[in-house]
Amino acid sequence: MPHYHKDNNGRQKSPTKRFLSILGLFMFGFYLALGLVIIFWKDFPLKLDSTYRVLFGLLLVVYSFFRFVRLWQNR
Numbered sequence: 001m002p003h004y005h006k007d008n009n010g011r012q013k014s015p016t017k018r019f020l021s022i023l024g025l026f027m028f029g030f031y032l033a034l035g036l037v038i039i040f041w042k043d044f045p046l047k048l049d050s051t052y053r054v055l056f057g058l059l060l061v062v063y064s065f066f067r068f069v070r071l072w073q074n075r
Contacts, residue, residue, distance in 0.1 A: 023069040028064050035060030 038044060039057030048056070060062070 021071065024067065028068045028071065029062035031060050031067065035064060 035057045037057075038060065039054050045054055046053075
């Protein structure tokens with residue numbers, strides 16, 4: 001059995017925990033991608049000053065890493 005399917009005690013993760021882990025990874029990727037898109041998309045549909053757009057994108061990127069750290073600690 002691969003390592004990522006087991007919890008800290010060596011038991012296999014329940015399907016619910018596995019689903020939540022996958023969902024957490026997906027949400028990390030989503031927030032990271034959204035933050036990068038907001039930062040680098042020059043013709044962003046919302047009318048934001050470029051400084052605020054970059055700050056908002058950075059906030060999303062930082063938030064995504066906080067989510068990843070929490071997910072990693074709950075492993």
